[in-house]
Amino acid sequence: MAKQDIAIIGAGQAGAALAVRLRQLGFLGGIALFGAEQAPPYQRPPLSKKYLAGEWEQERLWLRPTDFWREQRISLHLGGAVSALDLTSRTLVCGEREHRWGKLALTTGATPRPLPDTFVDRSNVFELRNLADVQRLRPAFLPGRKLLVLGGGYIGLETAAVATQAGLSVHVVERATRVLERVACPHTSVAIRALHQRHGVSIHEGRTLRHVEGDANVTAVELDTGLRIACDLVVVGVGVVPQTALAESAGLDCDDGILVDSFGRASVPDVWAAGDCARFRLNGELTRLESVQNAIDQAEAVADDMLGQGRIYQPVPWFWSDQYDMKLQIVGLNRGYDAVVSHVSAKGASHWYFREDRLISVDALNDGRAYMVGKKLLEAGRVVSRSEVERPNFEPMQLLRGQAEGTLT
Structure with a gap:
């Protein structure tokens, strides 16, 4: 070179x-x-x-x-x-x-974070970080099989959704007190948990594994509650x-x-x-x-x-996750939030995060308008207070109209 x-x-x-x-x-x-x-x-x-x-x-x-x-x-x-x-x-x-x-x-x-020792070198344990991982899993992803998902984050829940729709029986075990705990407020976690339960997924939150059965394959696990869950395959999604x-x-x-x-x-x-x-x-x-x-x-x-054309990189982050017929869209970072205001619309729901009375993030569940408004406001640096979102008959588009009228700060 x-x-x-x-x-x-x-x-x-x-x-x-x-x-x-x-x-x-x-x-x-x-x-x-x-x-x-x-x-x-x-x-x-x-x-x-x-x-x-x-x-x-x-x-x-x-x-x-x-x-x-x-x-x-x-x-x-x-x-x-x-x-x-x-x-x-x-x-x-x-x-x-x-x-x-x-x-x-x-x-x-x-x-991916290292596998727990009890899952290393088990032929029916899978991670889903790259193409080879998924190519290895696809032949085992068959209707009627029992899938155990370790981890209730995006990867684990998206895998659970695809598996359920493919005819597998699914259990999700999450060590934290709720699914998506690291990235979303309790309101969003409750909605996503209910979504999976409606589709037949068994969710076990705040649980750890006491025992793993099987030799070359994992055949079952026992939770700290004593519950035994039989499985044909295991997908581990515990973060990266x-x-x-x-x-x-x-x-x-x-x-x-x-x-x-x-x-x-x-x-x-x-x-x-x-x-x-x-x-x-x-x-x-x-x-x-x-x-x-x-x-x-x-x-x-x-x-x-x-190439000498540098510019400061200060993004307004956004994320999404598709599960069943639910599109979860997130804009901004909710770290350090001290209040959440929730709204239900004709299309879905949205959760507006505040830190020291300033909007910092929005979760939108099948509510593309709320997501779009939140994204525009955060990108423009518009200061939105909690009282603006809590007012009766709140409509997100009202905030954009306020922005157009010169209320940027």
């Missing part, structure tokens, strides 16, 4: 978006994209939904047609992890080859951790992610990070965002900065 060329380690959503943006901005140097998986860059959200359900073929997951990368002169180095990174000599080792770079971006993403081992070994500053500034710059010149692996200050607090939106937007901001 010539010195002016750019290497991107991590061929997921962020890495792909960064490479594409560089070409869109007119960068003519070499771009090398390194990915540990054999597959070209692909979408991850559909893995636990459309692809697992058999509704999508593999090629539909690809972010770009396979010819695109060659046409754009973006070199894909797939199927092997980068094993060494030297920031002084500006080299990396992938497979048996050493590659030189002039600028470097780390988009290494996140990886950022992949920082390579960055740490190279000497980059890391703390629950690769530490970067508001331009995506790491602690060493000419090195950047973006996506699930990057941790930066957002509204004064160190933040690591696990979302497609952040992966794309932060990667594009990094590409801009690499």
Whole structure:
């Protein structure tokens, strides 16, 4: 690699978006994209939904047609992890080859938390982080089988929804006191729990495992209540951790992610990070965002900065989850909230989060209008107080009309 060329380690959503943006901005140097998986860059959200359900073929997951990368002169180095990174000599080792770079971006993403010891090397225990995981699970995903899901977060609940609709019997065990506890208020958790229960899923909240039965396969588990749950397969979705081992070994500053500034710059010149692996200050607090939106937007901001067109990256995060006929949309970060105001509309429901009497986040359950209004308000920096949302006959669009009348602060 010539010195002016750019290497991107991590061929997921962020890495792909960064490479594409560089070409869109007119960068003519070499771009090398390194990915540990054999597959070209692909979408991850559909893995636990459309692809697992058999509704999508593999090629539909690809972010770009396979010819695109060659046409754009973006070199894909797939199927092997980068094993060494030297920031002084500006080299990396992938497979048996050493590659030189002039600028470097780390988009290494996140990886599932380690399996509990009792589930290691069990042939019917699955994780759902990448394409290979889902390809391994799909043949076992058969009507009439009994599925145990460990973890009541997005991945676990989306998997439970797809499984139930495919005819499997499903139990979800969540260690926390409620599903989605880390990301949503009790009102949202109650609604999602009720949704799954209506579809026949058994939800066990605030529970731990006392005993696991079986040898090569897990055949049953016993909860701390003494309840025994028989199972044919187990999906573990207990969260992820950022992949920082390579960055740490190279000497980059890391703390629950690769530490970067508001331009995506790491602690060493000419090195950047973006996506699930990057941790930066957002509204004064160190933040690591696990979302497609952040992966794309932060990667594009990094590409801009690499080419001298840097801009401060201060996003209003948004997330979504599709379960059955429910679309849960979240905008903003609800951390530190001290009040929630709930509303029911003709379409669905919404929960408005406040911190020190200022709107910071909105959950919308089948209420696209509430989500859209919340997103516009937060992006515009509009100060919305709790009293505005609590007033009788509240209609979200009223807040946008107030914004149009010049009430931005």
